[in-house]
Every structure is written in structure tokens, then in C-alpha cells.
Amino acid sequence: MIELRGLKKVYASKEGEVVALEKVDLKIEDGAIYGVIGLSGAGKSTLVRCINLLEKPTAGQVIIDGEDLTKVKRRRLLEIRKNIGMIFQSFNLLEQRTVEANVRFPLEIAKVRKVVEKKCRRRGTDGKKETVSVRKEVRVRYSRGEMKRRTAELLELVGLSDKAKAYPSRLSGGQKQRVAIARALALNPKYLLCDEATSALDPNTTASILELLREINRRLGITIVVITHEMKVVESICSEVAVIDRSRIAESGKVADVFAFPQSEIAKELIIPGLIRSVKSSGGKKLRLVFNGEEADTPVISGPAPRCGISVNEEEEKVELVKRHLKELNIKCKEEI
Amino acid sequence: MDALLVSKLFRQLGFWGFAKGTWETVYITILSTAIAYLLGLPLGILLVVTDKEGLHPVVWLNKIVGTVVNIFRSIPFIILIVALIPVSRAIVGTSIGNRAITFMLIVAAAPYIARMVESSLKEVDKGVVEAARSMGAGNLQIIWKVLLPEARPSLIVGAVISTVTVIGYSAMAGTIAGGGLGSIAVTKARTSNAQDVIWLCVALIVIIVQVIQEVGMYLARRLDKRIARSRNIKKTKKIKE
Numbered sequence: 024m025i026e027l028r029g030l031k032k033v034y035a036s037k038e039g040e041v042v043a044l045e046k047v048d049l050k051i052e053d054g055a056i057y058g059v060i061g062l063s064g065a066g067k068s069t070l071v072r073c074i075n076l077l078e079k080p081t082a083g084q085v086i087i088d089g090e091d092l093t094k095v096k097r098r099r100l101l102e103i104r105k106n107i108g109m110i111f112q113s114f115n116l117l118e119q120r121t122v123e124a125n126v127r128f129p130l131e132i133a134k135v136r137k138v139v140e141k142k143c144r145r146r147g148t149d150g151k152k153e154t155v156s157v158r159k160e161v162r163v164r165y166s167r168g169e170m171k172r173r174t175a176e177l178l179e180l181v182g183l184s185d186k187a188k189a190y191p192s193r194l195s196g197g198q199k200q201r202v203a204i205a206r207a208l209a210l211n212p213k214y215l216l217c218d219e220a221t222s223a224l225d226p227n228t229t230a231s232i233l234e235l236l237r238e239i240n241r242r243l244g245i246t247i248v249v250i251t252h253e254m255k256v257v258e259s260i261c262s263e264v265a266v267i268d269r270s271r272i273a274e275s276g277k278v279a280d281v282f283a284f285p286q287s288e289i290a291k292e293l294i295i296p297g298l299i300r301s302v303k304s305s306g307g308k309k310l311r312l313v314f315n316g317e318e319a320d321t322p323v324i325s326g327p328a329p330r331c332g333i334s335v336n337e338e339e340e341k342v343e344l345v346k347r348h349l350k351e352l353n354i355k356c357k358e359e360i
Numbered sequence: 361m362d363a364l365l366v367s368k369l370f371r372q373l374g375f376w377g378f379a380k381g382t383w384e385t386v387y388i389t390i391l392s393t394a395i396a397y398l399l400g401l402p403l404g405i406l407l408v409v410t411d412k413e414g415l416h417p418v419v420w421l422n423k424i425v426g427t428v429v430n431i432f433r434s435i436p437f438i439i440l441i442v443a444l445i446p447v448s449r450a451i452v453g454t455s456i457g458n459r460a461i462t463f464m465l466i467v468a469a470a471p472y473i474a475r476m477v478e479s480s481l482k483e484v485d486k487g488v489v490e491a492a493r494s495m496g497a498g499n500l501q502i503i504w505k506v507l508l509p510e511a512r513p514s515l516i517v518g519a520v521i522s523t524v525t526v527i528g529y530s531a532m533a534g535t536i537a538g539g540g541l542g543s544i545a546v547t548k549a550r551t552s553n554a555q556d557v558i559w560l561c562v563a564l565i566v567i568i569v570q571v572i573q574e575v576g577m578y579l580a581r582r583l584d585k586r587i588a589r590s591r592n593i594k595k596t597k598k599i600k601e
Contacts, residue, residue, distance in 0.1 A: 077493055077494060101498055104496035115485065118485075203491075210495075
């Protein structure tokens, strides 16, 4: 579990101190895909960098699996980081290395724990020399074979086995992000941080990368933290969401709840911006319909419609529109409306 | 006829005289650049790493090293040579000859190379360094496995520029301490007013510079994987034709 307690980050700049984060409390349960959404400059990138201490928080605690990262020694921090993969908006691949070598990079810098049996001679209790085998835990570098196997496995996972020998400059954005994902997963991390991972990609590629992240979450059980400014990203993969505004968490909770009943101004603005802008005011009441799965079967419009004073005849055209829209979404729409 | 076209010094030097001068210039340049690089590279890395936005900021150390480098870089080489005469005598035992020239060139080139290395390493994308940090890489690992390999093409270009600069310096050093094409052109040819010798020396130096430049740039291009795409496209085009 990732837990942020009273996190605060202040940058010193020429114009004085800039507060990037203030009083941030967050709990991210294992196995979740947790979204952090906010407008640019809200502090979300700083927030994610505080989780693996790429940015050192000014105050507060970052507790991962019971260990406070702000208190650990540097060597231990480097170990912990190996358990937290991270991907970026700009992919950040090593340009001078092949795809394969990029994925291998974390393996090259890490060490594995191995139990080896060592034979050693020593004087026994009866005074005679004897050979005993001693089990000892040692930390060794990955062997070439192990690296090769793991790299191939990872490239297979992200569907880029055929690009192993290519250089990043020959890849498309989506492919680069796949390589970055493979690289981030190389050391079997428990957590994966995504900093605007799909913001530089077109909608189709975004969808495929999100699908990959979902698969990773499901198949490998990796907890994913997604930082984004795009609603659709949160909508399509996240189970929980925190809305961040002007350095603070405005609200957080299950995606369905936050989406259905946004409390804070910023959440309302992020969740229903299109609606507010697109509906021309005709003086009447406006309804916003939110379906969250279970409620999709119940006829929502026919119930409240008369009470709201909407005459179905008059509104037929508009209702037709709603129906067509709902059909597109594969949601049943009762004929009697 | 012959005497009018070719000066006495020219004939006196002959093929082997010029060959020896060329060889001295080449080996002094390469030897001193190589040693200067061995000193300049760690200095450059130190400047980058201890920078206030570097991997391990140590502001005071950065200031000190930066200032020392700047001082050496701002002394005109011709003055540095004169100033270094006693130092050279103390350290390498002589103030004339190729050994002294090499020493002086190293002192002049190392700070220059340090700045070259520094600027090359600073070109490396900060995001890539951040990615390496996120993977739990230590500072030494980042230097060896990220900064230096990623900056490789730029480092090679820097090394080529440094080598060419050292060739220029070596000619200047030749005037004081003797050796190489520089000393032939400046000390011997000028005193006997042998224009043909001077121009041949110039031509030879131009050729040396050209060769180093071309080879270096070829290597830099060849080893830069960022432009692999365009090269491969060219290759496939050729195959198609």
C-alpha cells in the first residue's frame, strides 16, 4: 500500500517560495488503478515524483508497505525504487540503446538475491576436519542468459518482440511507450507510476496503451498510479481517483462515486465541461444522466420526466437523441420513454 | 632555375625533414590530447555532477573547479607557455623539446576538454536521467550507463574539436620549445625567409586537420543511433536500385 501523509512540497524560486503540494493525504490500496487528475500546474507531477522520492518532500511522509521513504538511507531507497516502475509522457528511452538494451537496463543495474550452497572445511566438534555445506544468501548481477530471457519475455508482453534490435528513433510514440512499460516492469515491481503516459499519444494509441496497463494490472497484479489531465483516461481504467487542484487534493474516492456526484468545483469542471458548454440554454431545466452499470437497466427518464414537467411529446426529438446516444453505448433504453 | 623555385631550406629539409615534422606534429597532438582527455573527462564529469542541478550537488567544489578551469582557459596559450617554462622543468625535467611541448599542451587542453565534456553531458535529456533514477540507478551507474553513452556522439565531436585546437597550439608551442611542423614554419623558415617551406607546412597542417575532422565526424555519425533511421533508409534505397 502506498500512503501519503501530510505531504508538502515547496520549491524555492527567484520570486520566492512556490508551493507545489500542500496537505496531501492519499491511500492507494494494493491492486488498484488509482487516478490522479488535475489541470496542468496543479501539482500532480510533483505528487507522483514524491512517491518514489525523485522529489524530496518538504514535509510529510511517504509510506510504502509500512516503510517511510523519507526516512530510509539512500542505499535502501535505491532498492525500494526498483520495486516501483515509472513511465513518462516523453517516454525517456535511452536513444543510443536498442529496444532490447533499453529493457535490459534495469536488469543491468540491479542485483538478485540468490541462495548458494558453499562447501567449506572446518574443524568439527571431535577435532577432525570435515566438509560442511553452508547456505548463504548472496547478491549477484543477473547473468547474460537471465537478462536475455527476461527481456524477451517482457517484449512479448508488450507485443514488440519483432522490434528487439531496433533503435528508439525508428519507433512510433505508442511503440516507445510500450518499450518504456516493458522496461519499467523488468524487475517485477509491485507498483507502476504513470506520469501523463498517454498525453503525447493519439486517441487510438492511447486506448491501446490503456488496455495494456489494464492487462498488466489484472494479470500481474501490479498497483498502478495514473497521473493525467484527461478525463477519459481515468474513466476507462481507474478504480479510484483523486482530483487535485491548486496543490491540494480537492476530493477522492471511487471513480463511480466521484463521477456521479462530484462535490468540488474542480471535479465538476473536469467531469462535465462539455455539457456545460454544449447545451444551449433554452430556459428550461437540464438533466445530466450518469450510468454506472447497475443503474443502467432502470428507466431513468420516464420516472422523473413528468415530475420535472417535461412533456414527452414536446421533448420527443430530444429524447430520440438521447435514445440513439444510449444505444451507441449499448445501454438498454426503454421504448416507452 | 631550380634555386629560384625551391629555397635552400626546402632542399635541405627534403622529404624526410617534412615527414619528421609531420610525424612529430601528429604524435604530439594525439599524445597530449589523449592525456588531456584522461584529465579533462573526469573534470568535466565532476563539473556536471556537482552542479546545483546535477546528480550530487556540491556547490563549493563546483565553484572551485569551475574557477580553476576558467583561469586556465582564459590565459592566452602563448603566455601560458612562457609561464609554464619553469613548471615544465620541474615536472618533466626540461623546458624544450617534444616532452616539454606535450606537457604544456596537456595543461592547456585539459581544462578546455573539461568544458567540452561538461557541455556534452549537459545535452543529455534530463528525462532519461530521471528515468534511470526512477529505476534505482546510483550516481555512478547513471554516469557510466546513461550520461556517457547517451552523450557519445557529442563527446566525439568535442574530442575532434579539441584535437584540432591542440594542433593549432602545438604550432605555437613549437616556436618556443621546438618540434613539429610549427617549429619548422615559424623558427626555421621565417628566419631564412623560405616562403615555400612555410606554405608546405601550412598545407600539411591543413591535411592533418582535415583527416582528423573527417574521421572524427564519420565516427560520430556512425555511432549515433538517433539518426539510424535516415541512414537505413538510404541503404535500402541503394539496395533497391
